[in-house]
Amino acid sequence: MIAIEPVTHDLGAFKVRRVLPSRGRTMVGPFIFVDEFGPASMASGEGMDVRPHPHINLATVTYLFDGAIHHRDSLGTDQVIRPGAINLMTAGRGIVHSERSPAEERAAGGTLYGMQTWLALPDGKEEVDPAFDHVPESGLPLIEDTGVSARVLMGRLWGAEAAAHCHSPTIYADLRLNGGSLKIEPEADERAVMATEGTVTLDGTRLSLFTLYVLAPGAEVIVAGIGRAMLLGGGAFATPRHVWWNFVSSDRERIVQARADWTARRFPVVPGDEEEWIPIPEQPNTVSYP
Numbered sequence: 001m002i003a004i005e006p007v008t009h010d011l012g013a014f015k016v017r018r019v020l021p022s023r024g025r026t027m028v029g030p031f032i033f034v035d036e037f038g039p040a041s042m043a044s045g046e047g048m049d050v051r052p053h054p055h056i057n058l059a060t061v062t063y064l065f066d067g068a069i070h071h072r073d074s075l076g077t078d079q080v081i082r083p084g085a086i087n088l089m090t091a092g093r094g095i096v097h098s099e100r101s102p103a104e105e106r107a108a109g110g111t112l113y114g115m116q117t118w119l120a121l122p123d124g125k126e127e128v129d130p131a132f133d134h135v136p137e138s139g140l141p142l143i144e145d146t147g148v149s150a151r152v153l154m155g156r157l158w159g160a161e162a163a164a165h166c167h168s169p170t171i172y173a174d175l176r177l178n179g180g181s182l183k184i185e186p187e188a189d190e191r192a193v194m195a196t197e198g199t200v201t202l203d204g205t206r207l208s209l210f211t212l213y214v215l216a217p218g219a220e221v222i223v224a225g226i227g228r229a230m231l232l233g234g235g236a237f238a239t240p241r242h243v244w245w246n247f248v249s250s251d252r253e254r255i256v257q258a259r260a261d262w263t264a265r266r267f268p269v270v271p272g273d274e275e276e277w278i279p280i281p282e283q284p285n286t287v288s289y290p
Helices: 103-108 252-263
Strands: 002-004 007-010 015-020 031-041 049-055 058-067 069-073 078-081 086-090 095-100 111-120 131-135 142-145 148-154 170-184 190-202 212-214 221-234 242-244 247-249
Touching: 031 058, 031 190, 031 221, 049 247, 049 252, 058 069, 058 148, 069 086, 078 086, 078 131, 086 095, 170 190, 242 252, 247 252
Parallel strands: none
Antiparallel strands: 002 212, 007 015, 015 031, 031 111, 049 095, 058 086, 058 111, 069 078, 069 095, 086 131, 142 148, 148 170, 170 221, 190 212, 190 221, 242 247
């Protein structure tokens, strides 16, 4: 088992803890970026304000434990996500989106707590048409047993399958533990667990909060305790992926082209959020490692 400690970024109103990509590991299955943000309680007038920015060759998955995020993108999507649902945005050949706190939450001083992950698109699908899917709670099966429950967010786990589209073999689940235990079988090439609340153990060993534990291939393990954890993984990628800022690709030159396109304002705009945009950083926080 490999433990990946998070890198924490303080954004003022809330903190973001990032475990992928890291020097020790770039991907787990298709997951190439894993952020946990919050929990945060914001004052009246405060909120999330992620200005319009681009992506290529990946899909983003947003899942909230608490609060709300207003998503807009260059396809014309206008969607507020709340706990119990997921937003799945496929960037493909290129998309631009923004994420902000809804006006009512900002005015009242809301809370914010959740996960955002990126999935690398597989070979042959990196340049698909961009798309957006909002999957409500009804499309995400809840598996329950004594003292434990699991919400299946992507893929098939414990005999249930989520309605979310998977571009490649993917598993993703939200585990809630109330004194019970849950067996994690080797249903995917690569798997990892992150505890986000409480006291969670893996085969009897207590997990540090917000650390990503990459499981040994083929191992069957038991998660137990009182708290919450995320399970993620999927099929291993045969072709390496590169990450630079908000761009992911198997081709470094494709990332160079995307940087030039964003600087030249050749990406589409976000309807309803056209005034602001995030410029290319000199030194991005998100990079892959050789």
